[in-house]
Amino acid sequence: MKQLEIFKALSNKTRLEILLWLKDPATSFPEQVHAGFEVGVCVGEIQKKAGLTQSTVSEYLSILQRAGLVSSTRVGQWTYYKRNEETFIELSKIIESDI
């Protein structure tokens, strides 16, 4: 687990918001037609909610993914992102004891 990379990923307001939205997609996003929320939320919906450009949001999701905070699944032309809860648990433990 690369702590520094994780903290950098968390050092941005929009990225923190995205992580919060992904915590409970059903209340944060409109119903998804092509997939349930179990697989995640597609980039387009996240982008609309964030109010930034598509390229920026795509980049932000990559940053979160490289840090291990989210994972993605491609289904057809959509990429769905969801939280990687194990990483949050690990991080919480690291802060308790290793930092």
Added chain:
Amino acid sequence: MKQLEIFKALSNKTRLEILLWLKDPATSFPEQVHAGFEVGVCVGEIQKKAGLTQSTVSEYLSILQRAGLVSSTRVGQWTYYKRNEETFIELSKIIESDI
């Protein structure tokens, strides 16, 4: 607790190292003449160990302090910094449940 400010403070290799050193000053720093480690470690010792200039280390300690991760005590001409463990505990809980 300002999460974003905390994560920014933690997004730097040297600052993470400083926090680790402060976790066990007795093994990380030479004996202090003018005060025990209970009050913290003085800026000069932290600076030597970090290998950066005095101004940079002083700035870094301010950043950590503004984030609530350390606190300082002035004794004579020295300023001693020590960890603020409550903040780490709080942060760990926030990551468990609020992020």
Added chain:
DNA sequence: AATATATATCGACTTTTTCCGATATCCCTA
């Protein structure tokens, strides 16, 4: 009061991050 030592602050320069528009890639359907 003058000097010395420890720390903080300031101004400048460099590097990194933020965020965009344009373009490329991937996948679907006609």
Added chain:
DNA sequence: TAGGGATATCGGAAAAAGTCGATATATATT
């Protein structure tokens, strides 16, 4: 296989962070 929609990648401008040297401030000693 051509066109369209979703996402990723690239290149760049602007803002923020990293880092330094110089200077200011605070305290201690003589």
